[in-house]
Ligand code: AMP
């Protein structure tokens with residue numbers, strides 16, 4: 001019997017600019033996604049794009065010359081400030097989320113990325129073999145020398161669930177340094193709303209995960225970040241089961257927690273990016289536990305039945 005296989009990539013969050021004369025809107029494809037900048041300030045977009053380009057040359061797992069690729073190849077590096085900072089953050093979130101967030105999931109996530117591209121289910125043996133190289137406990141970090149070292153052969157890091165958030169926060173810092181006080185930076189649905197949209201908060205719409213182009217909810221943000229992760233962004237369907245790009249690092253298989261979408265509003269884009277991914281992996285009960293550590297975060301989830309809930 002032939003199975004029908006589907007691949008769909010959708011954007012998950014929209015920003016409403018209303019009737020906005022004077023707002024400049026520019027986008028560029030960077031870090032594997034469309035980065036959109038909206039601001040009254042003509043210089044804002046170039047500042048943001050410059051920062052994304054700089055960081056993409058550090059974090060891009062598909063570019064063999066990137067610093068991350070050099071770490072993945074050699075298993076050891078004396079890292080730049082950016083690579084060391086992001087890996088340190090990744091470690092904190094690994095610990096805080098009880099391993100639901102684990103950037104060393106790369107040997108497995110690479111297999112699933114290929115599977116999604118080719119719509120072919122990977123062999124269980126390949127997953128199990130890759131899984132034996134996963135686990136942040138086997139990453140050694142030295143604060144003084146900024147050394148990062150994998151303690152097991154075959155380990156790799158994938159920053160796909162944290163790099164956009166990191167880059168947005170760095171870009172917003174650059175905007176502030178340049179005196180830009182009002183802008184939206186939207187990297188494929190990871191968003192920071194800086195200041196106000198002419199004396200009003202920026203309005204952001206969250207997509208309904210099962211109905212294309214339909215808005216489930218509208219939220220208003222000022223100096224806050226929002227990110228959504230979901231199984232509807234990149235996935236394929238095999239024998240009526242959905243396999244997405246968000247991986248449970250314990251099983252080696254795509255997250256199967258019953259949460260199809262998580263939207264997180266926090267003060268910084270990195271935390272929003274990471275928590276959105278981690279909540280989809282962990283599921284409602286475990287996520288509610290680790291979210292106690294993030295008192296300021298607002299988290300909305302949508303489950304398989306379409307129910308919206310707040311954590
Ligand atoms: P996001 O779209 O922010 O949810 O990030 C998803 C991406 O993060 C995937 O495409 C993988 O590259 C990577 N990833 C998948 N599962 C995990 C996980 N459990 N922890 C950390 N990164 C992950």
Ligand code: MG
Pocket residue numbers: 160161162227229272273274275276277
């Ligand atoms: Mg993420």
